[in-house]
Amino acid sequence: MPATAPTWDPAQYLRHAGHRARPFTDLLARIPDLPADAPRIADLGCGPGNVTVLLADRWPTARVTGYDNSPPMLERARQYAGPTPGGGHLDFAPADARTWTPDEPFDLLVSNATLQWVPGHADRFPDWIDRLAPGGTLALQVPGNFDAPSHRLLRELADSRRWRDRLDGVLRHDDAVLTPEGYLARLAAAGCTADVWETTYVHLLPGEDAVLDWVKGTGLRPVLDALGGDPAARDAFVEEYRTVLRAAYPAEAHGTPFPFRRVFAVARKPAGSAGSAGSAGEAGR
Numbered sequence: 068m069p070a071t072a073p074t075w076d077p078a079q080y081l082r083h084a085g086h087r088a089r090p091f092t093d094l095l096a097r098i099p100d101l102p103a104d105a106p107r108i109a110d111l112g113c114g115p116g117n118v119t120v121l122l123a124d125r126w127p128t129a130r131v132t133g134y135d136n137s138p139p140m141l142e143r144a145r146q147y148a149g150p151t152p153g154g155g156h157l158d159f160a161p162a163d164a165r166t167w168t169p170d171e172p173f174d175l176l177v178s179n180a181t182l183q184w185v186p187g188h189a190d191r192f193p194d195w196i197d198r199l200a201p202g203g204t205l206a207l208q209v210p211g212n213f214d215a216p217s218h219r220l221l222r223e224l225a226d227s228r229r230w231r232d233r234l235d236g237v238l239r240h241d242d243a244v245l246t247p248e249g250y251l252a253r254l255a256a257a258g259c260t261a262d263v264w265e266t267t268y269v270h271l272l273p274g275e276d277a278v279l280d281w282v283k284g285t286g287l288r289p290v291l292d293a294l295g296g297d298p299a300a301r302d303a304f305v306e307e308y309r310t311v312l313r314a315a316y317p318a319e320a321h322g323t324p325f326p327f328r329r330v331f332a333v334a335r336k337p338a339g340s341a342g343s344a345g346s347a348g349e350a351g352r
């Protein structure tokens with residue numbers, strides 16, 4: 068059974084902000100022109116807002132809303148809220164991607180490094196695409212590294228005799244995301260033309276126990292939450308995990324190489340398509 072999203076620590080997450088932003092800029096580079104001069108954009112699972120700002124940079128006249136269900140992330144993001152230099156506007160609002168349905172037409176719906184936390188997220192695609200303006204785009208990026216040592220070792224440790232009873236069902240399983248072909252099929256079935264690809268980044272991380280530091284901001288958080296009431300147990304788990312990670316990702320003189328596979332999809336709704344969003348969209352602009 069997939070686990071639910073954990074408590075987030077924006078400061079820990081942002082410790083590797085440069086590496087984490089790279090897939091977002093690569094995703095952005097493949098998004099085609101949007102159908103409106105002053106587009107309406109949603110960033111679903113916006114996190115601390117630092118990449119949401121890049122949407123306002125690319126579309127200076129856009130009205131961009133970052134949605135997230137984590138209060139600490141939204142609080143951090145709100146420092147960027149307000150008018151943008153190009154005449155657009157940026158704001159942030161609570162929303163849960165498991166149930167969120169746009170209540171207005173969007174020209175672009177982006178979700179970066181979020182949908183792996185949303186079980187069954189591909190079932191939401193038809194609703195989201197229906198509410199896109201004609202010619203609008205749904206663009207997403209998810210990690211495809213659930214078989215990487217960082218995640219496999221974490222699952223193995225959580226499933227070991229010592230921890231099994233306390234951590235059963237806490238971690239996401241390897242079916243948290245679809246294959247690239249799976250995304251292509253689901254987006255095509257929803258009537259879109261889709262561009263799907265995968266990339267393995269080799270992040271070169273600085274410092275000691277760099278991979279542990281990275282996963283403390285993301286994949287390890289459900290365990291930190293589950294053991295949060297027992298700091299001695301939490302620290303013991305982290306020490307065991309640190310030991311196996313050091314062996315799996317040895318630090319080199321130039322840093323610790325951390326291969327990280329990611330899956331991308333950019334799906335465009337046909338410009339001529341009628342949908343419930345289309346007619347409302349033109350009127351609502």
Ligand SMILES: C[S@@+](CC[C@H](N)C(=O)[O-])C[C@H]1O[C@@H](n2cnc3c(N)ncnc32)[C@H](O)[C@@H]1O
Pocket residue numbers: 072075087091111112113114115118134135136137140162163164165178179180181184185285
């Ligand atoms: C790894 S962060 C990515 C943040 C940002 N998109 C980025 O690229 O830096 C994942 C974000 O997804 C949010 N999230 C997870 N599950 C969610 C849900 N069901 N609804 C809305 N946001 C969710 C988390 O709160 C977190 O801010």
